[in-house]
Amino acid sequence: MSNIIDKYLLFRLRTKQDPEAFATLYDRYVEAIYRFSILKLSSKEEAEDVTSETFTRAWQYIQERNEITHFRALLYRIARNLIADRYRRAKPIISLEAITSVTFESDMASESVEGKFMGDKGRASVVIEAQAEASLIISKLERLKEDYRDVLTLRLVDDLPFSVIAGILEKPVGTVRVLFHRAMKALEKIDSLS
């Protein structure tokens, strides 16, 4: 259903030249891409950069009239590549200090998150804890093959359906399912060793 809405918006964008359609696509996925990015990057700014760059690239992709099977997967794929580029440029060190220094600088007013009323500090601490957890998990997962790592995080952390993961990894859905199954076995092995 979600994909059909995306397709309709893309159709409007292409035929009606409606920029609002792109804005709607942005509204639908900006948070998800941001969350996806922040767990893998060292700072909030980096995550924001990657997120906005992801949408800019997606816009270019649409303008070039490339075929888009799954818009959501396209966004994740772009974000993933951008993060990988940053990793290549300088291996990020997700240190608690770095995260704290950035996230506490946030000057945002208090907002409701998931029905809970959180202050800046509360919100920042959620990010810090999540990043720390992610960092720990990622360090353990580093023992796994890259494919396994990707499929596990995309499925278990980012909670993406196999169809989207298949689009991100540019592999058939069946292959992704098999990959996930094997990655889970490998994960159990790592656990038993540690």
Next chain:
Amino acid sequence: MKSNLLIKMKELRHRERFIKPDEAWIRATRQTLLLRAEQALPPQSKVKTSTIIKDAVSTIFPATTFQYMTRPVFAVFSFIVLILGGSMMSVSASERSNPGDFLYGLKIVTEQTRIAIASGKNEKLKLKTEFTGRRVSELRAITSAPQTDNQKVSEMASVLKQDMSTLKDQLAEVSKESTPAAAVEAAKKIDTQTNDVIVALQESKVNLNAETKAQVTEAQSAASETGVKAIEVMAVKHQEDGGTVSASDVAAAIKEHAKIVTDVTNVPLPVIVTTSTASGTTLVVITAPTSTSSSTLPLPVALELGSSTGTQATTTTIPTLLDQVKDATSQAFAIQKEKEVASSTQVNVQTGTSTTIITTTSTKNE
């Protein structure tokens, strides 16, 4: 036991849900992107309907959608092609088959079906004529084989004999019910075809045993009978309406038929056709054989056809005349058959003129 890492990852997923980007940043980025999009997009212009449809199809059903559909769709398509195309191809392939071939049965069934579904007696007759032409081709194919199969030729002769009888009956009906022009057209075709059948059957006799030869002669006799019927239709239609077929055409048909029968049977047919176009009259004369044959061939009959002055003095004699021709030809074939049967019983036949042979066989039968 559940993996620790798995639990941790699921916990992280839970935590991740509480991570939200700054609202201000979201708004600012949205603004920037929207502005960029508005600048990049061309001013509202009329988009072609074809482009809209193309975009709709490619956006909603991208190539990958079809990838999943390809196999089942192709399978169904192949199945339909196999059923429809396959049967059509089989029928067309069967049309080139000969007796004894795998698809020959299908060919015959297809022909029968076509005749059955044909509308009108004239249409049915046309098809029957066409299919008889196929039998002739098949017969030629059988006899052109290095080893002539007596059995196959015998079967084919029997089929042709049957076909000839059917054609004769169908022609009689068509001549009664159809327009004179249609009847004459059909009669002309059948006349040509019967001549062809007689010749083809004669050609098949080369390497046959005497018994089969006799069967072939029977078929030839039937073909001749149908040919005479066709000529009769032409003659009758000529008398009814001179415009549909000329007297000289009828005369030529009789002459040609007589010639073929004579060639095939070696029995000189007592048919002499004289035409006199100058006076506008065509005279067909049947006389006794000029040879000294002792065979009992029909007595001379004279007929005046299609006088330009409108005199139809011999109208009633047309069937009589053609009965005579029919008797003459059937007798010629009977003699031929007797000759073949005689040779199969190892009778020492004197070689010489055909007259001698006729005498010999006639004597033996008596």
